[in-house]
Amino acid sequence: MAAPLLANLSESLGSPEPAVRLMLSILIGYPCALVYRKYLFYQTATVINLFHAISGLALAAFNFGPQIYHSAVCVLVQFLMMRLMGRTITTVLSSFTFQMVYLLAGYYYTATEEYDIKWTMPHCVLTLKLVGLSFDYYDGGKEPSQLSAEQKKAALPSVPSLLEVCGFSYFYGGFLVGPQFTLRSYQKLVAGELTDSPGKPPNSVTPAMKRFALGFLCLTIYTIFSPYYPDSYFLTDEYEAQPFWYRCVFVLIWAKVILYKYVSCWVIAEGVCILSGIGYNGVVDGEHRWDACANMKVWVFETAPLFGGTISSFNINTNAWVARHVFKRLKFLGNKTLSHVTTLLFLTVWHGLHSGYILCFSMEFFIITVERQLANSPLYPLIYLVQQFFHWLFMGYPLVPFCLFTFDKWLKVYSSIYFCGHVFFLVAYLAMPHLRKALVPKKERSEIKQD
Incomplete structure (x- = not known):
């Protein structure tokens, strides 16, 4: 039945x-x-x-x-x-x-x-x-x-x-x-x-229903729009025949839609945790908090101008687990970059054996490396609007291999958009030292380096 x-x-x-x-x-x-x-x-x-x-x-x-x-x-x-x-x-x-x-x-x-x-x-x-x-x-x-x-x-x-x-x-x-x-x-x-009323079930129905409503909204958005932005479209002759700008914008919109699949599941599941009580996170500034099991900061995810902000607001509990049990326990290596690379390698393997995962997380590491140089630079306020634009444009770029999995598929898509994400961030990485040297006084560069 x-x-x-x-x-x-x-x-x-x-x-x-x-x-x-x-x-x-x-x-x-x-x-x-x-x-x-x-x-x-x-x-x-x-x-x-x-x-x-x-x-x-x-x-x-x-x-x-x-x-x-x-x-x-x-x-x-x-x-x-x-x-x-x-x-x-x-x-x-x-x-x-x-x-x-x-x-x-x-x-x-x-x-x-x-x-x-x-x-x-x-x-x-x-x-x-x-x-x-x-x-x-x-x-x-x-x-x-x-x-x-x-x-x-x-x-x-x-x-x-x-x-x-x-x-x-x-x-x-x-x-x-x-x-x-x-x-x-x-x-x-x-x-x-785990309750705000000692000896009694927690008063968590309202915060749980708020997360459920938000998760249901995200699920509705995904259900309505996902048929118009399927992964399979990337591999069609029709997609390849579109203008370059259209192909890039499709990647952007597709990524926004496809991510709602994960956002909706996590936020709805968080509501279950809040309702049961395991989402209770004690009292902060006199208010009871219910975010112990929060896997998404949806507002930050939608509004962050930097890739780092987007990543830190997405799959929070998994990232925290990896930070606690992998990254911080690699302190004996004495090198943060090596610890970061090893952590991303673990995440890659944990997700699966497809080549797309390797490309996704290596691209993520490269983007964050470039972004930190920009964000720590006194030039950053001057290029904020440009950075915001490219953040949205390239947010979906690493997701292409993550979702398409195999070498032949993601290579076809990246070739059709001329590896624009790789080119952009490679040029930015190579150009940043020269821009600093040309535009930032030597004294300020020394202070930034010390910081």
Whole structure:
């Protein structure tokens, strides 16, 4: 009965059935959160963990059927590693190696040339959760003086139970598309501590509905406009026959539309986290904050004049996870640039095995490098409007290989627009030192360099 209904709904919306299942599963998080608030908030940790584990597993089965065994295997192996290996660096390295190899094997054996919603999609989210869990467990065995403020908040003082790890892993608010949160935060949720009314469910219905409404608006925009800006159009003779300016503007508009797919999912999922309470972030300046699980700063994303601002407002929790567990732990390298490159390499591999991911993140690194020179220059206020224009024009440029995946496809598109993004930022990178030397007094250049 459910299959024909889903097929009809998919056809009426013009969306693939897996996409419809995914969005329905994210929305089902809201009634799950309401059940937890009304009937389970005062129950024991065992009951709450069971509810979260079973409801999350049900959503996984609804989307991926028997393939849920992949996540179950990884959760069980992670638990056994912590139990049997203890708080050792061996546990961290074993966890990282096993979880990443399992994910990459999944990418390899399920790879196609299109973006498919399959079991590897939530599994990449789970991989970060489980690897982060091993780091937090390891940190729990260190002296507090050896830990940063972030690590102290996440460090685990005791070994979690299997049921606790399952509840954390399959929690309906973050299993499918994120966001990332620590087991310590999840434990506080189960203990009823993440609330603005001590001893009572949080007053989070209104902030949750605000995020839902914003996410639904983004989803509506994507649903209406995405049929007019499909990825496949890039590979048509019609696109190649268009004027150069049209091809560039199409990339810009396409990118804005395609990104709403991610924005809508993350913002709606954030609403689920807020409604359950795990989105509670304490009191700041006398106001209760609900942004602990915010994965998007939509206003910043829409208005930031710099690529750095756009990147920092997008997929926030994943970026924070990578900063905490990869970038900052590479401090021993003694070189920020090397740490940054290694971090981007990890993100590239984590996303998948296609060449498009490598090009996307390498281009991102190059753009940010150039932009920092511009932003730190006294010339910057003079070229603000120009920078704003090129920010919007080239925002979609690195997304082309990210979404088209394979070498033959993204090369065809980049060739049709004459690699204009590469040329522009290469010229800017090479010209900046000469512009500084010609236009900025030597004394000011020395002060900038010192800063």
